[in-house]
Amino acid sequence: MPKQIVDQLQRVINLKQRPNRIISLVPSQTELLCYLGLKDSIVGITKYCVHPSDLKKSVSVVGGTKQIHLDRIVSLNPDIILCNKEENTKEIVQVLEGICTVHISAIFTIEDSLELISQYGKIFNKAAEALLLIRNIQKDANEFDNFIKNEPILKVAYFIWKNPWMVAGNNTFIDYLLQINKFENEYANKDRYPEIQLSKKSVSKDVDLVLLSSEPYPFKEIHKEELRAYYPKAKIILVDGEMFSWYGSRLVKAFEYFKKLHLDLQDIQIY
Incomplete structure (x- = not known):
């Protein structure tokens, strides 16, 4: 079923179906995808995507966060490329938009992070997994707030x-x-x-x-x-x-x- 997502730069993304071939250009977002059960859908990552440690054995490395191998990315035929405002340059994003759908995160607070988790849940049909992760983080954050208050x-x-x-x-x-x-x-x-x-x-x-x-x-x-x-x-x-x-x-x-x-x-x- 088609769905519309607004990413964290307020860009509207229209999806005709669940993206099945994912390239992640951000290490922490790669880790998040695997946590949500999407490891088998990842086809490309950066050389800095070190978690989980065995991922590079089965997934193509497409460069770093600031320098990419465009030909390698094109050859992987991705459905979506996941970027971040801080990690990836505007020029990289503009080039990648000519290949497929690009989602951009912008994380400054925990609430931003929870919003991103929720968005990935919607994009990749992992809403239940995303919600559970959000609740666990909120619980841990509240407990830490009580721990640190004095x-x-x-x-x-x-x-x-x-x-x-x-x-x-x-x-x-x-x-x-x-x-x-x-x-x-x-x-x-x-x-x-x-x-x-x-x-x-x-x-x-x-x-x-x-x-x-x-x-x-x-x-x-x-x-x-x-x-x-x-x-x-x-x-x-x-x-x-x-x-x-x-x-x-x-x-x-x-x-x-x-x-x-x-x-x-x-x-x-x-x-």
């Missing part, structure tokens, strides 16, 4: 890259997740993912905690020492970047991770 607010810097140093600023899903963790983003006055110049004069002495993400830059223990020169009073720890930036079904795991993170912070006497 914790103090900590001023935090969240690093995503080195050479140049880059952090998460405002208008990002990372910033939103920092907020629900009661982490006040030191760089919330900067937009998106700004480069910053580190010096002892430019860095605030009020920062309580520095978080070094495991992705996109793979921060290690050695990098903690580099930053200690600029944040001598702050605790500096490594965190799982997927938990702070992946949406969709990853949120099922994220809130337990956040709970453990706060318990660990208590152990190192950050509070």
